[in-house]
Every structure is written in C-alpha cells, then in structure tokens.
Amino acid sequence: MxxxxxxxxxxxxxxxxxxxxxxxxxxxxxxxxxxxxxxIKPDGQFVEVDDHRLHDYKKGNGGPTIVFETAFDPAGHLQWYNIQQELPSSYTSISYDRAGILWSERGKNPKSGEEMAKELHLLLEKAKAPKPYILVGHSFGGTLVRFFVNKYPKDVAGVIFVDSQCPDDERYLSPELFKMVNQGLPGGFLKFANTFGLVRLMFKGMFPNNKQYEYQNTIMPALLYKSADAVLEEQDQMRSIKKEASKIKSFGNIPLYVLTAADKKRFDSSIKDRKLKTEMLSAWNKMQKDFLLLSTESKQILVPNSGHYINQEQPKVIESAINDMVNKILPQK
Missing domain, CATH: 1.20.5 (Single alpha-helices involved in coiled-coils or other helix-helix interfaces)
Incomplete structure (x- = not known):
C-alpha cells in the first residue's frame, strides 16, 4: 500500500x-x-475616433459606399476582404475592425450598440466615404446595423442583412433552445488560454483551408490575441445590446434585403438533438421572414447550400445583392 x-x-x-x-x-x-x-503591416488605414484609432480597409473611389459590419467574430474586416476585391471600383467599399479587434485600438468608449454606431459614423466621416451608405451586416453585425440606421437614417440608402441575428430571439425559441444558443463562449477559460497560446490553436480554422483564404489564415491567428478580449467584452454586453436593438422596429422606406442561409443541415454540427434542431430551423426561418417588417421596401433572398457564413460559402450571392441594391438606389449606375 x-x-x-x-x-x-x-x-x-x-x-x-x-x-x-x-x-x-x-x-x-x-x-x-x-x-x-x-x-505585420496593416492592410488598410487608421482613423482617429475620440481617444483611439480604428482600422479600416477601403476599396473603390465613388459613391455610394458599401459599409460592412462583421459578426461576433475576432476576424474583423477580414471576413469581407475577398468580397471587396470583387466589387466594382466605381463605388466605394469599407470594412473595418471594431474597437479592440485586430489592428483597431480599444479606446474608452463602452461596447454599446449606440456607441459602436457613433464610432462607425465618425470613421466614415473622417475617411471621407461618399454618401449615401449601404450597410451590410452579418449575424451580430445585423443587430448593430439597426443602431446606425436609427441614429443616421438620412445617410443610409439601403441595408443588407446576411443571415442576421435576431435581437429578440427569446420570443421565437423555447427556454431550453434559447439557453443553448445563447450560452456564449467560456470567457474565463479563453482569457487564461490566450495568455498561454492555446487560443491560437483553438481558433486556427476560422477560414477555409485553401489558397483563396491564405491571407486571412495568416493574419487572423497572428492577431487573435488582440481581438480575444474585445470579442469577449462584446459577449458580456450582448444581452443589453440585443435588448436595445429589439426596440428599433422600423427602417421606414429604406430598402432592405434579407439574405437567409437555406441549407437544412446547417445546424447539424451545433445541435445534436433532432427535436431542437427542427425547432431551430423553423424559428430561424420565422425570424428571418419577420425582418421584412422592418422596411416598407424589403425582400428576402434564400441562399441554398449555405450555412451561417454566407460570406465564405456563397460570396457571389452577397456581391450580387450589393450590386442590385446599388442599381436600385442609383439606376444610372
């Protein structure tokens, strides 16, 4: 013994x-x-916003300006990088890194929807981005877009939701499913893991492993240590941001396109229970359809063979929607 x-x-x-x-x-x-x-040299430019600098990536030189808002995601502007290469140079496109993400400095402004909208608006003004703006928001980015439209409606010519998050999803989901999909990332563990290099390994495969995404797969892991804290901070504020966003009920007559992922297997890897998965598919489709009520000029575009990251899986659909929106607001283009 x-x-x-x-x-x-x-x-x-x-x-x-x-x-x-x-x-x-x-x-x-x-x-x-x-x-x-x-x-590593930044691929874009910096704009002074209040007490810090925000990094943006700008292409093109005419109007209108396509403004990309990223999801709850440490990759920032990199999620839109390839799409920007494909858009006509006759109008401007701008993607950016929210405060604390990739090359953007954190600053002291709170991570609220209204403050993030203010920061983006100031960035666009200082970057001399031609008005009007067409806002493209993916997932959580769609929620943030609401604040911008609500605060600066005269500057907005159109909105494109890319499989947008629904800020009042609790109305559509059972308590069990709501808790499951809103449990978030383990913040304490990830902060610990970020100190010892584990986060780099955990989030290494955020982009497809092919030549098309070689740049993103180099930059994102290298700068992930910067983005991690800001993303977790956004997670901490997610509940209050969604609560405030749900109060914004109308975009008026600003044109709205709702791009919705339509692959019925898109939740297979995240939801194992068949009943909950069926519920999620039905609820998500209902949420997406109800977005049409935000504008008197709205339409839904179903995206077959795509999961949540349409910008990676079906980027041409987004490019087509953007070009169609430009033609809609500026027929002469």
Whole structure:
C-alpha cells in the first residue's frame, strides 16, 4: 500500500511538473508570436475616433459606399476582404475592425450598440466615404446595423442583412433552445488560454483551408490575441445590446434585403438533438421572414447550400445583392 501511494505521488508530481512546463513553453511561444505580430503591416488605414484609432480597409473611389459590419467574430474586416476585391471600383467599399479587434485600438468608449454606431459614423466621416451608405451586416453585425440606421437614417440608402441575428430571439425559441444558443463562449477559460497560446490553436480554422483564404489564415491567428478580449467584452454586453436593438422596429422606406442561409443541415454540427434542431430551423426561418417588417421596401433572398457564413460559402450571392441594391438606389449606375 505504501509503495502504491509513493508511486501515485510521484506520478502526480510528474504530471504537475509536465503541466507547468507546457504552460511555460506556451507562455514563451505566445510572447514570441505577439512580438512577431507587431511587425505585420496593416492592410488598410487608421482613423482617429475620440481617444483611439480604428482600422479600416477601403476599396473603390465613388459613391455610394458599401459599409460592412462583421459578426461576433475576432476576424474583423477580414471576413469581407475577398468580397471587396470583387466589387466594382466605381463605388466605394469599407470594412473595418471594431474597437479592440485586430489592428483597431480599444479606446474608452463602452461596447454599446449606440456607441459602436457613433464610432462607425465618425470613421466614415473622417475617411471621407461618399454618401449615401449601404450597410451590410452579418449575424451580430445585423443587430448593430439597426443602431446606425436609427441614429443616421438620412445617410443610409439601403441595408443588407446576411443571415442576421435576431435581437429578440427569446420570443421565437423555447427556454431550453434559447439557453443553448445563447450560452456564449467560456470567457474565463479563453482569457487564461490566450495568455498561454492555446487560443491560437483553438481558433486556427476560422477560414477555409485553401489558397483563396491564405491571407486571412495568416493574419487572423497572428492577431487573435488582440481581438480575444474585445470579442469577449462584446459577449458580456450582448444581452443589453440585443435588448436595445429589439426596440428599433422600423427602417421606414429604406430598402432592405434579407439574405437567409437555406441549407437544412446547417445546424447539424451545433445541435445534436433532432427535436431542437427542427425547432431551430423553423424559428430561424420565422425570424428571418419577420425582418421584412422592418422596411416598407424589403425582400428576402434564400441562399441554398449555405450555412451561417454566407460570406465564405456563397460570396457571389452577397456581391450580387450589393450590386442590385446599388442599381436600385442609383439606376444610372
């Protein structure tokens, strides 16, 4: 018995020593990686917003300006990078990194929907982006777009939701499903993991592993340590942001396109229970259809063979919707 306890203690001590060694290696690796990331040259420009700088990526030189708002996502403007390369240069497109994400500085403004709309509006003004704006919001970005439209309606010529999040989804979901889909990321663990280089490994495959996304797959993991804290901060404020966004009921007659992922298998990997998965499909479709009530000029575009990330799986549909919206508001184009 004594021998058994002796060996148990030795094994336990060995495992603890190994764990400490691995964490130390991870910590050193993370510091080396961060130093290397600081040398990466930003692909866009910086605009001074209040007490900090926001980074944006701008293409084209005419009006209107297509403004991209990213989802709850550490990749920032990179989610729109490829799409911007395909849009005509006869009008401007701007994607950006929200405060604290990728190359954007965090600043002191709160992470509220209204403050983020103010920051984006100031960025567009200082970047001399031609008006009017067509806002394109994916998922959580669709929720944030509501604040911009509500605050600056005269500057907005059109809105495109890309499989947008529904801010009052609790009305559509059973308590069990609502809790499941809104449980969020494990913030405490991810902050710990970010210190020791584990987050880089966990979120390494956010973009498809092919040549088309080679740039994103290089930049996003390298700068993930910067984005992680800001994304988790947005998660902490998500409930209040959604609550305020749900009060914005109308865009008036501003044209609205609702792009909806239509692959019936899109929830297979995230929801295993068949009953809950069926409920989610039905509820999501209902939420998307109800978005049409936001505008007197709205239409839904179903996107077959696509999951939630339409911008990666079916980018041509987004490009087509943007071009169609431009032609709608500026027929001469």
């Amino acid at each position: 004594k021998t058994f306890l002796k060996w148990t203690k030795r094994i336990g001590l060995g495992l603890v020593t190994l764990l400490i060694l691995l964490l130390l290696i991870g910590f050193i690796f993370e510091r080396i990686s961060r130093n290397a990331a600081e040398k």
